[in-house]
Amino acid sequence: MKNINKNTVLMNLMRGRTFFVLLVLVIFFAAKSPAFLTVSSIISVMRHVALYGILGIGMTYVIITGGIDLSVGSVVGLTGMIAGGLIFQGLTILPLGITIYFNVPTIVVISLALGAIIGLINGFIITKFDVAPFIATLGMMNVARGLAMLRSNGATYQNIAGYEELGNTGFHKIGGSLGIIPNVVLIFAAIALIASVILKFTPLGWHIFSVGGNANASRLSGVKVQKVTTLVYMFSGVCAAVVGLITSAQLTAANPSSGDGWEMNAISAVVLGGTSMSGGVGTIGGTIIGAFVIGVINDGMIMIGVSEFWQKVIKGIIIVLAVIIDQFQAKLHARMALMQQSQEMNA
Amino acid sequence: MAEIVLSARGITKEYPGTKALDNVDFDIEKGKVNVLIGENGAGKSTLMKVIAGIESPTSGKIYMDGKEIVLKNTVDAKKHGIGIIHQELSLFPNLKVYQNIFMNDERTKGDIFLNNKAYKEEAERILERLEYPVDVDMQVSDLRVGQQQMIEIARNLAEEHLKILIMDEPTSSLSEMEVEALFRVMRDLLRQGTAIVYISHRLEEIMKIGDNVTIFRNGRLVARSEVKDTSIPQIVRHMTGKEKDFTRTDRKLDYDTLEDIMEVEDLTLPKKGGGYLLNHVNFKLKRGEVLGIYGLMGAGRTEIFECLMGLRPEHTGTVKLEGKPIRIKSIRSQIDKGFALVPEDRQRExxxxxxxxxxxxxxxxxxxxxxxxxxxxxxxxxxxxxxxxxxxxxxxxxxxxxxxxxxxxxxxxxxxxxxxxxPKILLLDEPSRGIDIGAKTEVFEIIQRLAEEGLSCIVVSSELKEILAVADRIVVLSNGIVTGEFTGDEITNDNLVLASYKGHHQNREKQGA
Structure with missing residues (x-):
């Protein structure tokens, strides 16, 4: 009996482990650098956290189904370039010799649709041709990055604030603020809320867990496994497109190499948040905390002057440690379930 | 009394909630076929796993040549000359024959490079000893199941001082000819002084090859005798005991008044590489009945369910639900039409x-x-x-x-x-697999209660006693062919068992003609 109680305490401690890590990190950086807890620095950290967080939310869905999406970083770059290009050059339809300029809302819709289509292609390749998600999205990662480069021949679109005469001003507002709170943080909060509600309260959300837990059993229970799988990659693509729009709007410039390597930050956030890489388990809340940890480590270490190279080493160690604790927790969980079972039998 | 190579004393193995083995004493005689028999879950496989070092007993000791030995893992067991051939083959299908034979015992040059030549020659020598010529360069996944079984045996022979070979239902997926070849090899091994522990469900086989027989029931050893002093009925009596008989349903359905809920006509499923998994299968399902489908492994029982649930789009034939032919498109659409499946492999599916x-x-x-x-x-x-x-x-x-x-x-x-x-129709594939006896009875009661309430159920089972207990009517499949249909008093052990072998004979006659 006592043993089980002790385990329960340990279990709860481990559930909140990432939060404790976050707390320790914040205290550490605040002690090292007094500037860390000022309003302006907190807002700056939040901006970065929100970007990784949005990518992480899409990635959480994908990883819960047991997959992975390596293409999100490239999609950030590609959607930024497409949006920037549409503002800058419009869409030229060659046979007719005309160029159409869209207004900003239309450009936003086109960009998000692009993210969804890329996700659809990922999902299609994975479900219809049985390609491993790692490979399918690795391919897409390269294709999307290449297309982004091709769009401008590798150049950056500068000053994409829009033009009065083309009717596409206001793009930079996406990267603005409401009061002191950056829009990106609000968008992050909104996406997190919606994603969390879907996961917790809709059939689709429950199916996402069941597909990741056991695709075979789900299929035999009538769950449309292929549809669910495709939808999560589409969602991940849309999240990446949102990040692509925001980053280019914040800078009023679109850079084809933007988002390079961000998929790794997203995956790290998801894993730190306790989502299991083998699927079936995970929460949006966990990913949010995970994104904070990544953001705080990145910015905090810059502020106290740790070299970029050491930053990488430390980040890597923290991620692996988190997963080691995860495995330990899973074993403890299984042992507790067994103990419960034998207790029931004896009762 | 023959010489004893290994004796286990007081072996108990507990899993959470169940006692798989309860204080068992067991001796293995040298140069003999030591047969183990018992129903599923009686504990025979668990005991063998303990002796082969796969599972550690909760308590109990194992002695070999008078000395106590501790088997922590299969490597320990191998060192003592104990080999096991599993019920499910545990070969590496992605590797070649010779690589499989010497897995984890590779022949090397200077401890670094693989000595493929020596390796292959030895593999060939072993297969020769088995009088079983297989190209050692073949990929294991390309071999037939029977051939794979031989590779399993060869793998154990690679261990030079093999003293005990445990065979867990080695013949369940072999053809008759392959069984003969296997027996030949076994006799050969016996002559060389190897002791064989043989687990099987096939009683005739046991009478043919066995020297002594040990019977298990509910984790206990209930009887042991020389094969020549016993008979099949006697063995069966020990196996089943009294308490385990499920009461047969005393429900009598009036088949003339019952309406058909489903008619299956000419259901045919081709087999990869020729032949049929299901060969023009016809049967009807009445409203509110429990239809049993009985057959040996590979008879096509599960395949019927797979066709009905839309998992086998390549099937042909007609399925009528309440008189109307239906098109089987997908699992979801079948569920919506009123089919529900309880799959065979609970953990996987x-x-x-x-x-x-x-x-x-x-x-x-x-x-x-x-x-x-x-x-x-x-x-x-x-x-x-x-x-x-x-x-x-x-x-x-x-x-x-x-x-x-x-x-x-x-x-x-x-x-x-x-x-x-x-659902209108509930399909249950081996619903009692891997659950304890109390729960089995409960599951059967549930099935019968559901039928009573008007649900039509099809139960697939390979356990004779269980299907006898639960079904109102039984269709027997053999080799993809319906070889019998029994109701009421026709449902007897003998009728079912006889019918379950018929399909193979029919085929052979066809081939002979």
Whole structure:
């Protein structure tokens, strides 16, 4: 009996482990650098956290189904370039010799649709041709990055604030603020809320867990496994497109190499948040905390002057440690379930 | 009395909730075929796993040549000359024959490079000793099951001082000719002084090859005798004992008045590489009956369910539901039409281990429990609890992990999941597999109660006694052919067993003609 109680305490401690890590990190950086807890620095950290967080939310869905999406970083770059290009050059339809300029809302819709289509292609390749998600999205990662480069021949679109005469001003507002709170943080909060509600309260959300837990059993229970799988990659693509729009709007410039390597930050956030890489388990809340940890480590270490190279080493160690604790927790969980079972039998 | 190579004393093995072995003493005689027999779950495979170092006993000791030995793993067992051939083959299909034979015992040059030549020659020598020529360069996945079995044996022979070879149902998937070849090899091994422990369900085989027979029941050793001093009926009596008989349903259905709910006509499923998995199968299902489908392994039992659930789009034939032919498109559409499946492999196909009990039960009907686009949590709870209640699933809390339940209760959850879809026809594939006897009886009672309430059930089973207990009518499949249909008093052990072998003979006659 006592043993089980002790385990329960340990279990709860481990559930909140990432939060404790976050707390320790914040205290550490605040002690090292007094500037860390000022309003302006907190807002700056939040901006970065929100970007990784949005990518992480899409990635959480994908990883819960047991997959992975390596293409999100490239999609950030590609959607930024497409949006920037549409503002800058419009869409030229060659046979007719005309160029159409869209207004900003239309450009936003086109960009998000692009993210969804890329996700659809990922999902299609994975479900219809049985390609491993790692490979399918690795391919897409390269294709999307290449297309982004091709769009401008590798150049950056500068000053994409829009033009009065083309009717596409206001793009930079996406990267603005409401009061002191950056829009990106609000968008992050909104996406997190919606994603969390879907996961917790809709059939689709429950199916996402069941597909990741056991695709075979789900299929035999009538769950449309292929549809669910495709939808999560589409969602991940849309999240990446949102990040692509925001980053280019914040800078009023679109850079084809933007988002390079961000998929790794997203995956790290998801894993730190306790989502299991083998699927079936995970929460949006966990990913949010995970994104904070990544953001705080990145910015905090810059502020106290740790070299970029050491930053990488430390980040890597923290991620692996988190997963080691995860495995330990899973074993403890299984042992507790067994103990419960034998207790029931004896009762 | 023959010389004893190994003796196990007081072996007990407990799993959470069950005692798989209860204080068993067991001796293995040198140069003899030591037969182990008992129903599924009687403990024979567990005992063999203990002797082969795969499982550690909870208590008990093993002696070899008078000295106590401790087997922590298979490597320890190998060192003592104990080899095992598993019920499910454990070869590496992606590797070649010779690589399989010397797995983890590779021949090397200077401890660094593989000495492929020596390696292959030795593999060839071993296969020659077995009088079983197989190209050692073949990929194992390209071999027939019977050939793979031989590779398993060869693998154990690679160990030079093999003293004990454990064979767990080696013949279950072999053809008659392959069985003969296997017996030849076994006799050869016996002459060389190897002791064989032989587990099988096939009684005739045991009488033919066995020297002594040990009978297990419910984790206990109940009898041991020389094969020449015993007979099949005697063995069967010991195997089944008294308490394990399931009461046969005393329901008498009036088949003249019952309407057909489903008619299956000419259901045919081609086999990869020629032949049929299902060969023009015809049967009818009446409303409110329990139809049993009995057959040996590979007879095509599960395949019928797979066709009916839309998992085998390559099948041909007609299926009529309530008189109207239906098109079988997908699993979802079959569920919507009123079919529900309780799959054979609970862990792989029945449960989502990462989800809790409630979520597992409601998985198949979430889209029906929608309010706007959200799951109606109140209704979901009600439906789940209805099934928990109705099937008397013992759960403290539906939020607990599904794996915290016993096998029987897990199975009831899978049945509950199927029932929630409001099926007209419930397909149960080996519903009693891997659950304890008490739970088996409960599952059978549930099936019969459901039939009583008008649900039509098809139960597939390879356990004779169980299908006898639960079914109103039994169709026997053999080699993809329907070889018998029995109702009422025609349902006897003999009739079923006889019919279950018929399909092979028919085929052979056809080939001979």
């Amino acid at each position: 029945g449960l989502v281990q990462a989800l809790n009990i409630g979520r597992n039960i409601s998985l198949s009907v979430l889209n029906r429990l929608k309010k706007l686009c959200f799951v109606d949590l109140g209704r979901e709870k009600k439906e789940v609890e209805k099934e928990i209640d109705e099937l008397r699933i013992k759960v403290a809390d539906r939020g607990l992990p599904i794996l915290s339940l016993s096998g029987g209760n897990q199975q009831k959850c899978v049945i509950g999941k199927g029932l929630l879809t409001d």
